[in-house]
Amino acid sequence: MSAQLDQLVEKMRRGERRALGRLLTIVEQGGAQAVQALEAVHRYTGGAYVIGVTGPPGAGKSTTVDRLIALYRAAGKSVGVLAVDPTSPFTGGAFLGDRIRMQQHFLDSGVFIRSMATRGGVGGLPRMVKASIRALDASAKDIIIVETVGVGQTEVEVMQVVDTVVVVLVPEAGDAIQTMKAGLLEIADIFVVNKADRPGAGRLVSELEAMLHMAEKAPWWQPAVMEAQALNDVGVDQLFRVIQEHEQALKGSSNLTRKRRERQRQEFFTTLEEEAGVLLKRLTAREGEVAAVLTKVEQGEEDPYVAAARVLSDGAFLRDWMAERGRRPNAGDG
Ligand SMILES: Nc1nc2c(ncn2[C@@H]2O[C@H](COP(=O)(O)OP(=O)(O)OP(=O)(O)O)[C@@H](O)[C@H]2O)c(=O)[nH]1
Ligand SMILES: [Mg+2]
Structure with missing residues (x-):
């Protein structure tokens, strides 16, 4: 098994998509084989920058991710995407929605998109996601984007393992943020009020800013709040820049090392x-x-x-x- 695994890892490192797909499957399934696979990829990990995108169902997360992929590709970066849906029983292939939303990138060899749904065994989805991030990382992706539907504890757990957390909301989400997991608000580095072509975006931005003003914050990063219209490709370039600012803030203050160690x-x-x-x-x-x-x-x-x-x-x-x-x-x- 081990020699076979090493071969698989080698193929994945050479950029063979099928090998990466198979490794992800092994890692997702858990058990002794997953442990071996994680051991085999470990020395290649640590190079990727991991971005989490979460928020309520239908907020425009996939559309936003699609635009972000394009911006990273234009900047010459390779991208791995994990689209996680804890409410769906399907896994393996891409969901229809992701396929449609991120269609333009499926044939790009610099982009690898993986959908994931089933709750794993012990540790469930969060553990599967964490392990999959490491496999993608080892495949030498510069950027990994993890999309999850922000509905509960699972998302908060998943978002704890990414470097930059982007929370996508919609103008009507005013009430939702009151009931939204407080944890999610606490871990957000950037808020995007998407669908700003609809009324109420400005108000939600003010509400979020007021809320953040009262919240305790790290001296090196003040969570950003911005409007966007992902569908019309408005504001995602700004999001792209702010993500990079956050990355710089993390790296500059050695907070990234500390965060990853923790x-x-x-x-x-x-x-x-x-x-x-x-x-x-x-x-x-x-x-x-x-x-x-x-x-x-x-x-x-x-x-x-x-x-x-x-x-x-x-x-x-x-x-x-x-x-x-x-x-x-x-x-x-x-
Ligand atoms: N009006 C408007 N619609 C948008 C905008 N961005 C995305 N949408 C639409 O919102 C719908 C949901 O978009 P997705 O990107 O699939 O949203 P999502 O958050 O990934 O959805 P789930 O993964 O199912 O939770 C689609 O019909 C998009 O076309 C926007 O800026 N304005
Ligand atoms: Mg989606």
């Missing part, structure tokens, strides 16, 4: 927690000391807190843990 750390801990959680559940589902304690807890014979504390300080628990670990031939499965 991200790696987070992902390490998250994965450990998730995997340990899976193992723990298997352990309690199987006959043994831990399962016996669980039964007592369920029957009210023992305090859950006390029982958990005792189990953790107990050698038998570690023994069961190791045994369960041994029963798993494929580390990272799920």
Whole structure:
């Protein structure tokens, strides 16, 4: 497998699209093979700049991304796009919408567009997206753009792993931003009020600015707010410039290094927690000391807190843990 993987990575590095597609599939599927693939691509990662584009359904994210791709291509940059839709059960091929919206770029060898939908196993979509970003990064793309529909925790999690977060809203989104995940507003570096050809854009810009004025901000970056009409190609060039300003601000202050280091750390801990959680559940589902304690807890014979504390300080628990670990031939499965 490993020699085969190395070959695949080599082909991907030479720019073979099919190889990149296959690697992305492996990485998406998770499990032992994904772990191996990530190991194989690791030394080629770190070169890409990652932009996240999120916002409510139909806000014009794909249209905006389409224009951005054109601007990056004109600047001589290669681009990888991950279009993520956590609400759709489909994966693999491109969604119809993305195909139509980004049509002009599908034949460009400097652009690779991937759609992704299914919730993965352990860790779900965020983990799949993070891993896919690394595969795209290793394929020597200068720019990676991740589009997600901003509806919940998944998007906030995904946006935490990108360098610049662009939130696309529409003039009517005034009420939506009140209910929108506060987290999303906190992580936004740039707000785009798209469809500014419709009434109310100016008002939303003022509202956002007022909101940001009250929010705590980093001294090196004041979140930008702008209007755009992606469909009419108005304002996206400004967005393109502001993204680059943000990139410069990140790099200039060594915040990019810090941000990426924190991200790696987070992902390490998250994965450990998730995997340990899976193992723990298997352990309690199987006959043994831990399962016996669980039964007592369920029957009210023992305090859950006390029982958990005792189990953790107990050698038998570690023994069961190791045994369960041994029963798993494929580390990272799920
Ligand atoms: N009036 C107007 N319509 C726009 C503008 N930008 C995009 N649209 C239209 O809005 C619709 C949705 O655009 P998309 O780019 O697919 O939006 P999206 O946010 O990617 O949508 P999802 O991925 O489905 O959430 C399309 O019909 C676009 O043509 C704009 O500036 N003005
Ligand atoms: Mg879209």
